Amino acid sequence: MSQRFQFALTAVLLNCALGSGADPTLPDGAVLRLGDTRFRAGGAVSDLHFSADGTELTSRVALDGDRTRTTLWEVASGLPLAVTTEPRRPGARMRWSATSIPNSPRGIAIGDDGVPVVRDYTEEKDVARLTGHFARVSAVAVSPDGKRIATASADGFIRVWDAATFRPLHETLGHTAAVRSLELSPDGRTLLTVGADRTARVWDLATGRERRAFALLAGPHAAFTPDGAAIRIPTAERVLVRDLVTGLEITSPAPRGEPSQAGVIEWLRGAGAVAASPDGRTVALGRRDGRIELLETASLQVRRTLPGHAGACLDLLFTPDGTRLVSAGADHSVLVWPVRLRDVSLTAELKRETDAAALWSRMAYAKGPESYPAMARLAADPAGAAKMARFCLKPGGVANPVADARAVELLESLGTLEARALLRELAEDESDAVRVRESRAALTRLGDVRYSRDGVRNIGGTRP
Numbered sequence: 001m002s003q004r005f006q007f008a009l010t011a012v013l014l015n016c017a018l019g020s021g022a023d024p025t026l027p028d029g030a031v032l033r034l035g036d037t038r039f040r041a042g043g044a045v046s047d048l049h050f051s052a053d054g055t056e057l058t059s060r061v062a063l064d065g066d067r068t069r070t071t072l073w074e075v076a077s078g079l080p081l082a083v084t085t086e087p088r089r090p091g092a093r094m095r096w097s098a099t100s101i102p103n104s105p106r107g108i109a110i111g112d113d114g115v116p117v118v119r120d121y122t123e124e125k126d127v128a129r130l131t132g133h134f135a136r137v138s139a140v141a142v143s144p145d146g147k148r149i150a151t152a153s154a155d156g157f158i159r160v161w162d163a164a165t166f167r168p169l170h171e172t173l174g175h176t177a178a179v180r181s182l183e184l185s186p187d188g189r190t191l192l193t194v195g196a197d198r199t200a201r202v203w204d205l206a207t208g209r210e211r212r213a214f215a216l217l218a219g220p221h222a223a224f225t226p227d228g229a230a231i232r233i234p235t236a237e238r239v240l241v242r243d244l245v246t247g248l249e250i251t252s253p254a255p256r257g258e259p260s261q262a263g264v265i266e267w268l269r270g271a272g273a274v275a276a277s278p279d280g281r282t283v284a285l286g287r288r289d290g291r292i293e294l295l296e297t298a299s300l301q302v303r304r305t306l307p308g309h310a311g312a313c314l315d316l317l318f319t320p321d322g323t324r325l326v327s328a329g330a331d332h333s334v335l336v337w338p339v340r341l342r343d344v345s346l347t348a349e350l351k352r353e354t355d356a357a358a359l360w361s362r363m364a365y366a367k368g369p370e371s372y373p374a375m376a377r378l379a380a381d382p383a384g385a386a387k388m389a390r391f392c393l394k395p396g397g398v399a400n401p402v403a404d405a406r407a408v409e410l411l412e413s414l415g416t417l418e419a420r421a422l423l424r425e426l427a428e429d430e431s432d433a434v435r436v437r438e439s440r441a442a443l444t445r446l447g448d449v450r451y452s453r454d455g456v457r458n459i460g461g462t463r464p
């Protein structure tokens with residue numbers, strides 16, 4: 001059994017032992033992180049230190065030109081809190097001495113083979129070997145409470161271990177650098193990510209598990225084939241097509257030169273991360289500080305802000321059904337966010353509000369950040385919302401484009417018989433008002449395409 005397979009098996013068993021509870025390291029509002037939390041210091045680590053409370057870890061890497069990069073990490077999430085570069089201290093060198101574990105007769109020493117060994121000095125025997133690094137371990141640290149052990153190797157990877165069981169708590173699986181772009185397969189079940197670590201990785205979007213990884217030899221570009229069964233990887237001479245199941249090349253070489261989807265994404269990145277929802281009502285904007293803003297296209301107002309990443313948000317993508325948003329960040333992570341109306345968090349005050357007229361007024365005429373929660377509160381009472389909509393929306397009535405677009409969005413999200421009946425009535429109007437166009441589009445998405453009373457026009461579809 002190979003060392004790599006043993007390490008992967010240990011990670012799987014650890015995940016099973018920990019259970020399937022909510023991940024406390026996820027940003028507020030996110031439901032899934034693809035891959036696992038990881039540390040990477042960017043070079044051979046010469047020094048490790050835990051903070052007094054064991055919540056932060058400091059690593060130092062020797063750089064060219066007598067400089068040292070110092071990174072402060074958050075132990076719980078594996079994300080960098082601060083990075084500084086400073087002149088190397090005179091006489092500084094790697095630590096190879098034993099490290100004691102507080103409140104125990106045990107200590108850790110790095111053996112001649114570069115593997116840390118936990119030794120019990122009372123019984124004078126080795127009790128564990130901390131295997132799993134793919135390069136020689138260069139530094140070891142123990143938290144002040146003696147519950148955590150950190151090891152770092154010459155390839156820049158840092159691992160945190162449970163000092164009681166010697167099981168790894170944070171793995172180094174997945175991308176080890178910024179995730180540059182995202183692409184969904186045609187069936188919406190598989191995600192392709194491309195990272196600055198020159199790898200393309202394919203993930204099962206339902207579980208967050210990695211299915212396959214490919215090395216990128218000529219730039220950060222890769223894209224799904226039209227059927228989603230393979231990915232196209234440009235090289236210096238040709239474009240390789242690799243099967244997702246076997247990883248093998250399955251087609252003959254194709255000439256380069258035609259514009260690819262990945263190339264277009266790279267070209268657009270200068271304007272920031274942008275993605276439009278399938279229904280066209282929302283545009284997601286990724287900011288350099290990691291925030292993600294959801295912009296309402298009807299009003300060009302921000303209706304929701306997601307906390308996002310610990311680094312710049314580099315790419316965004318809606319799932320085909322529009323229920324989730326996938327984001328990629330410079331913090332090496334890919335996050336999945338629920339973005340349906342039912343996923344909006346309501347304040348205690350809004351939950352207590354029972355005046356449907358007041359909620360409707362706020363939804364129709366308030367600014368985006370106030371309007372959207374009011375819409376979500378109305379949606380929590382489908383019967384009451386449909387009744388209020390019928391009272392406020394009259395076919396042929398005075399039009400307010402923003403208010404009408406929001407009202408139709410609410411009716412579509414309800415999807416009840418009463419909501420569909422009102423949408424059909426609005427769609428049968430002969431005008432070209434926003435509420436008419438939006439109602440027809442909503443009926444199409446709901447699969448409720450019916451002919452009007454004249455038997456010629458179909459509501460929610462196109463002319464026969």
